[in-house]
Amino acid sequence: MTQPVQRAARPLWWLGALLAVYLCAPFLASIPQIGQADWAGVDWHQTWSAVAVSAASASVASLVILVGGVPLGYWLARSHARGVALLGFVVQLPLALPPLTSGVLLLFLIGPYSGIGQLFNGTLTDSFTGIVLAETFVAAPFLIVAARSAFAAVDPVFDDVAATLGHHAASRFFRVTLPIAWPAIRAGLALAWLRAFGEFGATVMVAYHPYSLPVYTYVVFGGQGLPAMMPLLLPTLGIAIVCAMLSVYTRGARATLAVSTDNGDELTAITPAAAPEHAGLRLAFTARRKLGAFTLDVAWQPRTRRLAIIGPSGSGKSLALRIVAGLEPNDAGSVTLGATDLGALPPERRQIGYMPQDYGLFPHMTVAQQLAFPVDADAASARYWLAHLGLDALTQRLPRQLSFGQRQRVALARALTRHSQLLLFDEPFAALDTPRRRRLQQSLRALQREIGAVTVIVTHDPDEAALLADEVLVIEHGRALQAGAVDAVFAQPASVRVAELLGLHNIGEGIVRAVGEIETASGLRLRFADGAGAPLEVGARAMWRVSSRALRAASDGRYEGRLAGTSLRHGDRYVTVELGGETFDIAADDAPHAPQAQTLRFDIDEAGVSVWTADGS
Known part of the structure; x- marks a missing residue:
C-alpha cells in the first residue's frame, strides 16, 4: 500500500529538488570568488x-x-x-x-x-x-x-x-x-x-x-x-x-x-458524596436571538441542578448555551441563577465554567498555568482538584501532550478552582469513540454528585442526556418541543418528533376510538389499560407506546404480521415486526424463529401499552 504512494509522489519530489538546487546554486557559485x-x-x-x-x-x-x-x-x-x-x-x-x-x-x-x-x-x-x-x-x-x-x-x-x-x-x-x-x-x-x-x-x-x-x-x-x-x-x-x-x-x-502521550481517561477513584446544596441555586433563562433566517426563542425554568439540552444539529442548543454564558447577545431575554441576574453581567463577571467541545485548553499554557489562569483562581482549590482528578504528575504538560480524558479533567479542574456555581458543557464527548465516551460520561456523573454547581450539558445523544441530567429540554429549529424531568419526558414524549430525537421506538400518534382502545395512523387498533388519571375522551388525539416486552408471538394472536429484519442498539439485538402497517421492535430473545416472509400471529399485552395526551401531560 505504501509503495504506490511513493511512486506517485516522486515527480513532485524531483520538482521540489530542482527548485532547491537552483536556489542554492548562487551561494555555491560565490565560493570560488572568495x-x-x-x-x-x-x-x-x-x-x-x-x-x-x-x-x-x-x-x-x-x-x-x-x-x-x-x-x-x-x-x-x-x-x-x-x-x-x-x-x-x-x-x-x-x-x-x-x-x-x-x-x-x-x-x-x-x-x-x-x-x-x-x-x-x-x-x-x-x-x-x-x-x-x-x-x-x-x-x-x-x-x-x-x-x-x-x-x-x-x-x-x-x-x-x-x-x-x-x-x-x-x-x-x-x-x-x-x-x-x-x-x-x-x-x-x-x-x-x-x-x-x-x-x-x-x-x-x-x-x-x-x-x-x-x-x-x-x-x-x-x-x-x-x-x-x-x-x-x-x-x-x-x-x-x-x-x-x-x-x-x-x-x-x-x-x-509536540510529542503526545495517552495516559488513560479515567478519573482517580471518587467516593461519591452528597453534593453541597445551595438554597435557591436554580437556573432559569429566556433565550432570544435572531441570526439571519434562524430565530431562537426558548424559555426554561428547571427545578433541579443537573440539566441537559438536546436537539439535532442546527437546532440552536449551542446558541442557547452561549447566551447563558454571555457570549452571545440575548435579544429581550433573561438569565438568572438563583437570585443573581446573570443577564445584566458580562461573561467575565458571571462566575461560570464554560467547556466547548474540545474543552478550550489554551495551547501555550501548561496544566499548572491553565489552573492559575482564572482571575479568581483559588490555589488551595487547584491543589485539591489536581490530586482529586489525578493530574498531579501532569502539571508541566501542554494540552497537546494530554489524552482526551486528561484534557477534560484539566478543563473541569480549571473551572472548579474558581468555585463556579454554573458549569456549561457543549457536546463534551462528541468527538470521542464509544468506549472512551462511556468512561468519561460515568466519570462526569460521579463528579456531578460531588459538587454543588448547576451543570448544563448540550448534546444530541439521548443516552448522554439521560445519564447526566435530571431534567431535559428538547429543542428544534430554535423552539422548545418539550421540557421536564428526564423520566417523564422519556416515558411520555409530547410528539412523535420528540420521540425520534430521544431515540425512542414503538411509539406513535393516534386517535382514541373507544374506552381503552386507540387507533394508530395506519389503522391498527391497540388496547390499553386505563390508568388512574383522567380518562381520555373518545375522539381525542393521543400518543401511544408499546413496550418491547408486551408484544409476543402466539398461534391464536389477535394481530397478523411478519418479521422485517434486525437491528443493534447499545449492544442489544432487536427484531423488527410489522403489524397492520406499524413497525415494532422487540428484544431478539423474545422474537420467534421464523423466515421473514412467513405470516405469524401476535398478541400485545394491553398492560404494556401506554397512552397519554399529545401535549406531554
Missing part, C-alpha cells in the same frame, strides 16, 4: 558604518511595524466589513510594487517638495529617518500578512473561554490570543526585518545618504566592479545564515514539544 576578492581595497570603516545603518534602521522599522502591524493584522482578521477588506488589499500592495515605484510614491508623500516634507524642512529624506520610512513601507506587509493569517487561525473559542474565566478584552488579547498567534507573527517579523535590512530600491530613492549596506554595495559595484563586492556580501550572508540556523533550531524545539 579568492579573487579585493580585500585590500575595502573601506572597512564605511562598510561597518553601512552595516550599522542597515541593522539599526531595520530594527527601528521592525519595531514600528510590530507596534502597528499586530493590531492591524488582528483587525483585518476579525472584521468582516467591506471597507476593512479593501484596506487589507491596499496595505499589501507594496509586495506587488517594484521597489523603485514604492520610492517614487514615498517622495510624493514625504519628499522635500511635498506638504509633509516642507513641514519637516526636508529632513524626512536623505536621512536615517528617510531610510526607516522607506523600509517600513516595503517591509510592513510581511508582518501584516503573517499577523492576519495567525489571528484568523486562532479559534475564537479560546477568547470565549477566557472571558468566562473572568478576563476582560485586553487581558484576553495579551494573555491568550497574542501568545497563540505569536509564533507565526514572529516569523513574519523576522521576514520584515530581513526585507528591511536588504531594502535598496525605495531607500535609494528616498535616502541615498547616509549609506545603508545595499546602497553602499551598489555604489562600490558601480565604482570598483565585482572584485570589491565579495567583502560587502559577507555581512548579509552571515546574517542570513544566523537567521536560518535560528529558524531550524526553533522548528526542532517545537517538534520535540
Whole structure:
C-alpha cells in the first residue's frame, strides 16, 4: 500500500529538488570568488558604518511595524466589513510594487517638495529617518500578512473561554490570543526585518545618504566592479545564515514539544458524596436571538441542578448555551441563577465554567498555568482538584501532550478552582469513540454528585442526556418541543418528533376510538389499560407506546404480521415486526424463529401499552 504512494509522489519530489538546487546554486557559485576578492581595497570603516545603518534602521522599522502591524493584522482578521477588506488589499500592495515605484510614491508623500516634507524642512529624506520610512513601507506587509493569517487561525473559542474565566478584552488579547498567534507573527517579523535590512530600491530613492549596506554595495559595484563586492556580501550572508540556523533550531524545539502521550481517561477513584446544596441555586433563562433566517426563542425554568439540552444539529442548543454564558447577545431575554441576574453581567463577571467541545485548553499554557489562569483562581482549590482528578504528575504538560480524558479533567479542574456555581458543557464527548465516551460520561456523573454547581450539558445523544441530567429540554429549529424531568419526558414524549430525537421506538400518534382502545395512523387498533388519571375522551388525539416486552408471538394472536429484519442498539439485538402497517421492535430473545416472509400471529399485552395526551401531560 505504501509503495504506490511513493511512486506517485516522486515527480513532485524531483520538482521540489530542482527548485532547491537552483536556489542554492548562487551561494555555491560565490565560493570560488572568495579568492579573487579585493580585500585590500575595502573601506572597512564605511562598510561597518553601512552595516550599522542597515541593522539599526531595520530594527527601528521592525519595531514600528510590530507596534502597528499586530493590531492591524488582528483587525483585518476579525472584521468582516467591506471597507476593512479593501484596506487589507491596499496595505499589501507594496509586495506587488517594484521597489523603485514604492520610492517614487514615498517622495510624493514625504519628499522635500511635498506638504509633509516642507513641514519637516526636508529632513524626512536623505536621512536615517528617510531610510526607516522607506523600509517600513516595503517591509510592513510581511508582518501584516503573517499577523492576519495567525489571528484568523486562532479559534475564537479560546477568547470565549477566557472571558468566562473572568478576563476582560485586553487581558484576553495579551494573555491568550497574542501568545497563540505569536509564533507565526514572529516569523513574519523576522521576514520584515530581513526585507528591511536588504531594502535598496525605495531607500535609494528616498535616502541615498547616509549609506545603508545595499546602497553602499551598489555604489562600490558601480565604482570598483565585482572584485570589491565579495567583502560587502559577507555581512548579509552571515546574517542570513544566523537567521536560518535560528529558524531550524526553533522548528526542532517545537517538534520535540509536540510529542503526545495517552495516559488513560479515567478519573482517580471518587467516593461519591452528597453534593453541597445551595438554597435557591436554580437556573432559569429566556433565550432570544435572531441570526439571519434562524430565530431562537426558548424559555426554561428547571427545578433541579443537573440539566441537559438536546436537539439535532442546527437546532440552536449551542446558541442557547452561549447566551447563558454571555457570549452571545440575548435579544429581550433573561438569565438568572438563583437570585443573581446573570443577564445584566458580562461573561467575565458571571462566575461560570464554560467547556466547548474540545474543552478550550489554551495551547501555550501548561496544566499548572491553565489552573492559575482564572482571575479568581483559588490555589488551595487547584491543589485539591489536581490530586482529586489525578493530574498531579501532569502539571508541566501542554494540552497537546494530554489524552482526551486528561484534557477534560484539566478543563473541569480549571473551572472548579474558581468555585463556579454554573458549569456549561457543549457536546463534551462528541468527538470521542464509544468506549472512551462511556468512561468519561460515568466519570462526569460521579463528579456531578460531588459538587454543588448547576451543570448544563448540550448534546444530541439521548443516552448522554439521560445519564447526566435530571431534567431535559428538547429543542428544534430554535423552539422548545418539550421540557421536564428526564423520566417523564422519556416515558411520555409530547410528539412523535420528540420521540425520534430521544431515540425512542414503538411509539406513535393516534386517535382514541373507544374506552381503552386507540387507533394508530395506519389503522391498527391497540388496547390499553386505563390508568388512574383522567380518562381520555373518545375522539381525542393521543400518543401511544408499546413496550418491547408486551408484544409476543402466539398461534391464536389477535394481530397478523411478519418479521422485517434486525437491528443493534447499545449492544442489544432487536427484531423488527410489522403489524397492520406499524413497525415494532422487540428484544431478539423474545422474537420467534421464523423466515421473514412467513405470516405469524401476535398478541400485545394491553398492560404494556401506554397512552397519554399529545401535549406531554
